[in-house]
Amino acid sequence: MAKVTANDLIEKFQLELLCGEEGVYRPITTSDISRPGIEMAGFFTYYPAKRLQLLGRTELSFFEQLDKSIREERIEKLCTYDTPGIILSRGLDAPEELLEVADKVGVPVMRSSLTTTRLSSQLTNYLDVKLAPMTAIHGVLVDIYGIGVLLTGASGVGKSETALDLVRRGHRLVADDSVEIRQEHEHNLIGTAPDLIQHLLEIRGLGIINVMTLFGAGAIRPFKRIALAIHLELWDQNKMYDRLGLEDETVKILDTELPRITIPVRPGRNLAVIVEVATMNFRLKRMGMNAAQQFSDRLSEVIEEGDREEF
Template identity: 70%
Template sequence: MANVQIKDLIDKFQLELVSGVEGINRTIATSDLSRPGLEMAGYFAYYPADRLQLLGKTELSFVNGLDARIRRERLRRLCTEQTPGIVISREMEIPPELAEATEEIGIPLMRSQLTTTRLSSRITNYLESKLAPTTAIHGVLVEIYGIGILITGSSGVGKSETALELVKRGHRLVADDSVDIRQEDETTLIGSAPDLIQHLLEIRGVGIINVMTLFGAGAIRTYKKIALTINLETWDPKKAYDRLGLDEETMKIIDCDLPRVTIPVRPGRNLAVIIEVAAMNFRLKKMGVNAAQQFSDKLNQVLDSTEPDDF
């Protein structure tokens, strides 16, 4: 999981740091924000002190109407050692009691010109992206007809060579050898290449090539949502492979189960074309057209309608 500090938030959203400069290295551990409305009313029983606190027009107008002693007490209770920071929206005037408390404890107090709703959504999206669960998988990620396909298999099975052929056929490379994957929500996995090997492809006997330099910027993508996994494995004559396409395999990555297709590899098979067809067939299934299921249904109808011979 990535580490997000307050200074990253300041740089990303051009926030004005009003006080608490000593705390700019504080870490944000959750993407959830807190708008402490009930806390301003004095109810701190379930105060989420470990969240980034966002104060908008509603909260500030309420607290400014309180008695000076009560206002000071409640604003100070907002500032704990666990609180990563406090953000004020709409460039509103900051209560002196809040600035004093944050400076004393070392909590960054920031201000933005954005409206509260827009600022909340943007910060939440940013934090969810940065704090999302991540993993790395050995494989190749390509985009074929707009579909992100993760190609896996043992070392030397031909993943990179297949990716090169797919790039030559007009598709796009995302990552080769190692794919960084982050889970943005329950069903979405985003894959990208590590910075060190971005746009690079390793071909045994040739070496490392730069796909963007050789084929142009249209041959690469920085990141892509993964929709399908294809596993390449050396042909095993003793293994019974699926010939109809009715069997549905899945591959679990972090918390997501992705559909998986296993393709046996042996000399003479054009893997690039097979993977292209697998991508198009996957798209058709998403549109409700399943050729294998239609064939199975027709076959069952024929068998059911066939009368046994009379003897």
């Protein structure tokens, strides 16, 4: 999980830092944003102190109507050592009590010119991405006909060579060798390439090539949602492989079950074409067209008709 601080928000959203410079490197651990209206009214029983606190016109207008002693009391409870930051929207002026207490506790107070709703939405989206659960998988990620396909398999099985052939056929490379995967939302896996190997492809006997330099900017993508995993493995004569395509295999990545197809590899098989067709067939299945199931249904009908003729 990446680390996010108030300083990152200041740089990303061009926020104005009003006070609390000592706390700009406090870690932000959740993407949830709190609008402490009920806390301004005095109810702190369930105060989510570890969230970013967003103050808009409603909260500040109510706060100004309180007596000075009450304002000081509420602000002292609002600014804790766990609070990663307080942000004011609409370019509103910060109350003096807030600046004094926040500076003493080290809570950064920031200001934005955006409206409260828009600012809340942008902050949440940014934090959802940055704080999403993350893992790295040895494999290759390719965009095939708009579908993110994760190629996995043992080292040397031919993943990179298959990706190169797919790029030559007009598809786009996202990552080779190592794929960083974030679960930004439920059942939504986003794959990217580590900065060090972005746009690069390793071919044994040839070395490292730059896909964007060789094939152009249209041959690469910075990130892609992963929809299908294809596992390449050396052909095992003692293993029974699915010949109809009726078996539904999945692989779990983070908290998401991803459909997976296992393709045996042996000399003479054109893996790029097989992977390309497997992806198109997967897309057809999502549209409700399952060729394997249609064949199975036809076969069942023929068997039933034969049984009836015998009787």
